[in-house]
Amino acid sequence: MEKRKIYMDYAATTPVKQEVVDIMQPYFTEYFGNASSFHGFGRDAKEALDESREKVAALINAQPSEIYFTGGGSESDNWAIEGAAFAARMKDPTKNHIITSKIEHHAVLHTCEYLEKVHGFEVTYLEVDSKGRIDLQQLEEAITDATIIISVMFANNEIGTIEPIKEIGEIAKKHGVLFHTDAVQAAGNIPIDVKELNVDMMSMSSHKIYGPKGIGSMYMRRGVKIHNLIHGGEQEKGKRAGTENIPAIVGYGKAAEIAKANLSHHVEELTRLSRKLVDGVLERIPYTRVNGDQENRLPGTTNFAFEFIEGEGILLLLDMLGIAGSSGSACTSGSLDPSHVLLSIGLIPEIAHGSLRLTVGDFTTEEDIDYILENLPGVIEKLRSMSPLYDEAKQAGRI
Ligand SMILES: Cc1ncc(COP(=O)(O)O)c(C=O)c1O
Numbered sequence: 001m002e003k004r005k006i007y008m009d010y011a012a013t014t015p016v017k018q019e020v021v022d023i024m025q026p027y028f029t030e031y032f033g034n035a036s037s038f039h040g041f042g043r044d045a046k047e048a049l050d051e052s053r054e055k056v057a058a059l060i061n062a063q064p065s066e067i068y069f070t071g072g073g074s075e076s077d078n079w080a081i082e083g084a085a086f087a088a089r090m091k092d093p094t095k096n097h098i099i100t101s102k103i104e105h106h107a108v109l110h111t112c113e114y115l116e117k118v119h120g121f122e123v124t125y126l127e128v129d130s131k132g133r134i135d136l137q138q139l140e141e142a143i144t145d146a147t148i149i150i151s152v153m154f155a156n157n158e159i160g161t162i163e164p165i166k167e168i169g170e171i172a173k174k175h176g177v178l179f180h181t182d183a184v185q186a187a188g189n190i191p192i193d194v195k196e197l198n199v200d201m202m203s204m205s206s207h208k209i210y211g212p213k214g215i216g217s218m219y220m221r222r223g224v225k226i227h228n229l230i231h232g233g234e235q236e237k238g239k240r241a242g243t244e245n246i247p248a249i250v251g252y253g254k255a256a257e258i259a260k261a262n263l264s265h266h267v268e269e270l271t272r273l274s275r276k277l278v279d280g281v282l283e284r285i286p287y288t289r290v291n292g293d294q295e296n297r298l299p300g301t302t303n304f305a306f307e308f309i310e311g312e313g314i315l316l317l318l319d320m321l322g323i324a325g326s327s328g329s330a331c332t333s334g335s336l337d338p339s340h341v342l343l344s345i346g347l348i349p350e351i352a353h354g355s356l357r358l359t360v361g362d363f364t365t366e367e368d369i370d371y372i373l374e375n376l377p378g379v380i381e382k383l384r385s386m387s388p389l390y391d392e393a394k395q396a397g398r399i
Contacts, residue, residue, distance in 0.1 A: 003322050004321070004322040004323075004371060005322045005324075006322055006323045006324065006368045006371060006372065007324050007361070007363070007364075008323060008324055008325050008358040008359060008360065008364070008368070008372070009324045009325060009326050009357075009358075009359055010208075010300055010359040010360065010361030010362075010364075011157055011158075011160075011185060011208070011300070011301050011326070011357065011359040012326055012359075013207045013208065013213065014207060014208060014209065014210045014211075014361055014362075015210065015363065016210060016211060016212055016251065016255075017210040017254075017255065017258060017362075019254060019258065020210060020211055020212070020251045020254045020255050020258070021251070023250055023251065023254045024212065024247045024248070024250050024251040024254075025247075027045075027048060027246050027247040027250050028247050031044040031045060031048065031246070032045075032246075033045040033246075034243055035048075035049050035235075035243075035244050035246060036233070036234070036235065036243070045244070045246045048246055048249070048250050048253075049069075049244055049246060049249055050064070051250075051253060052069075052249045052250055052252060052253025052254075052256075053067050053069070053253070054253075055253040055254070055256045055257040055260075056204070056217050056252065056253055056256045057219075058256070058257070058260055059187060059188060059192070059256040059257075059259055059260045060183075060187060060192045060193065060194050060202065060204075060219060061192075061193040061194055061195050061196075062194050062195075062219050063222065065222070066194075066219055066220055066221060066222055067217050067218075067219055068217060068218045068220060068236045068237075068239055068240050069215065069216070069217050069236060069240065069244060069245075069249055069252075070215075070216050070217060070218055070240060071214055071215065071216065072205050072206070072207070072213070072214055072215060072216040073105075073107060073182065073184035073203050073204065073205030073208075073216045074107040075216065075229065075230075076182075076203030076204065076205075076216050076217065076218040077105070077107040077108045077111060077151075077180075077182050077203050078107065078111050078229055079218060079226075079228075079229040079230075079240070080149075080151065080180040080201040080203060080218060080220075080226070081098065081100075081108065081111045081112065081115065081149060081151055081180060082111060082115065082227070082229055083226030083227045083228065083229055084148055084149040084178050084180070084201070084226045084227075085098060085115050085119070085121055085148055085149065086119075086226075086227040087225060087226045087227045088148040088149075088178075089121075089148070090227075094145070094146055095146055095147075095148050096120065096121050096122055096146050096148070097121070097122045097123075097124070097144055097146040097147040097148060098112055098115065098121055098122070098123045098124070098147070098148060098149055098150075098151070099123075099124045099126065099139065099142050099143065099147060099149070099150045099151070099152075099177075100112050100123060100124070100125060100126065100150070100151045100152065101125065101126040101127075101128060101134050101152050101153070101163075102125045102126065102127060102128060102340065102344040103128050103132055103153070103156055103158075103161075103340065103341045103344045103345070104151070104152075104153050104182065105153065105157055105182060105184070107182070107203075108151055108153070108182055109125075109340075112125075112151075122146070124142045126138055126139060126142065126152070127344070128161075128344050128345060129345070130345050130346050131161055131292060131293035131294075131296075131345065132156055132159050132161035132291075132292050132293055132341065132344070132345050133161060133163060133164065133293060133296065134152060134163060134164070134168075136164060136167050136168070136171060139152075139168065139171055140171050140175075143171070143175045143177060147175070147177050148177065148178060149177060149178040149179070149180055150168060150171075150172050150177055150178070150179050150180070151179075151180040151181070151182070152165075152168055152179075152181060153181060153182040153183075153185075154181045154182065154183035154185070154186035154187075154192070154202075155183070155185045155186040155189070155190070155297075155298050155301075156185070156292070156341060157184070157185045157301075158291075158292075158301075158303055158339055158341040158342070158357060159291045159292030159293075159297075159301070159303045159341060159342075159345065159357075160185075160292050160293075160297040160298035160300075160301030160302065160303065161292045161293040161296060161297055162186065162190065162293070162296040162297060162298065163181075163296075164296075165181055165197050165199065166196065166197050166198070168181075169197045169198025169199055170198055172198060172200075173198045178200045178201070178224065179198060179199055179200050179201070180199075180200060180201040180202070180203070181199055181201075181202050181203070182202075182203045183202045183203060183204055184203055184204060184205045184208055184216070185208060185298060185301070186298065187202075187204040187208075187209065187259075188204075188208065188209035188255075188256065188259035188260075188263075188266075189208075189209075189266070189267070189270075189298050189299060189300065190267065190298065190299070191263060191267075194219055194221070199219070199221070200220070200221045200224045201218060201219060201220050201221070201224065201226075202218070202219040203216065203217075203218055204216055204217045204218075204219070206248070206251065206252035206255055206256075209255045209256065209259045210255045210258065210259070210362065211248075211251050211252040211254070211255030211256070212247075212248045212251045212252065214245070214248060215245055215248035215249060215251070215252045216252075217252070220239075228240065228241070230242060262362075266299075266362065267299045269362075270299035270300040270360050270361070270364075271299040273300075273360045273364055273366070273369055274299060274300060274301075274302050274360055276366075276369050277302060277358060277360065277369050277372065277373070278290055278302055280369070280372075280373040281304060281373065281376060284373065284376070284377045285306065285376065285377050285380050286399075287306065287307040287308065287399065288304055288305065288306050288307070288380075289304070289305050290302060290303065290304055290305075291303040291304070291305055291342060291345060291347070291355065292345070300359050300360045300361055300364075301357065301359045302357070302358050302359070302360075303342075303355055303356070303357045304355065304356045304357075304358070305342075305347065305351050305352070305354050305355050305356075306354045306355075306356065306380050306383075307350075307351060307354060307389075307390075308354065308384050308387045308389040308390035308393065309353075309354045309380065309383040309384055309387050309389075309390070310353045310354060310383075311327030311353060311354055311355050311356055312327060313383045314327070314354075314356050314379060314380070314383065315327050315356070317379040317382065317383065318356075318375075318376070318379060321375050321379070323371070323372060323375070323376075325356050325357060325358050326356075326357040326358075326359075327339075327355060327356060327357070338352035338353050339352055339355065342355055350389065358372070
């Protein structure tokens, strides 16, 4: 019998949809022109570029002219924060303060640390509550005359918590501070209308919405002026140099178009499957909790904490059963440090270590969830039976 393969790691990346692959294909061989070239091949590429920009803009109700293609979510995050910081300080040297949260993706956190350590900016890292939400009062109190930008993620990649973006935007606007949000996990997974949110800049990534990797975008509201990150030619209205990756951009555009068309069904279906997963796991496995906000959350992302055991062990045994999950963000799963997100929501390291992120997506089936519910309890039981912590708790009569 062929081994089952169940992908439950859509937050790390998604498979590229067949329609997306199909539409990309001719742009490698037939319409391979450089979009800046002054001939038919160039015009074909330019046309595809413009169409894709419209599709990406439509997903978040932006104007196409407000969308800039980048090499992915990380680049967009780096660009927004560095670009804003350098532009503001050049105009007014007293402007040197950035506000972000403790649970951002490393693309934001490490950019802030770099600006702090190498360029002398000051950064405030906002605390979050036990659900992973920032405190709006704390945010407002952190703003000073020196503040340039607030960067708070739309939705967290590990626990799925959605931040109060509209309210943050209002505070930013009131104080004349720029607001950037990393919407890499949110865009295409929940409805986003930038016209309703006071967002100045927003990062998105194609490979989280069933498009190709290495391509993403930045929404930059009309009138926002920041420095460039990538210097060179005049592509992207002179704001992001480099010959455009047309096949990837075309794929990203198609993925955005599909995401927009399917959004309400997608949210409904992922919510239903996640509910089944959560209810089934909590019913079958004791000493288990779900991390993050249960109301303001992404429909497909669930983060469990199983007491007394380690996430790495769970992943290994699940992998042997053909189930692909994650013990945190893909970028940190190479390290054994407990996740900064789980520690920030107040989990003690022992419990943070026992976390498992399972994300459902467009190709997840009812049977996949059944298979997980059949197999996960045995995995957890096996690991607990070998766990000194579990033994200790039993001996001490705590369980
Ligand atoms: C919240 C968040 N921001 C940024 C990124 C980085 O995006 P990319 O992989 O496109 O560089 C990721 C990817 O895991 C993410 O989840």
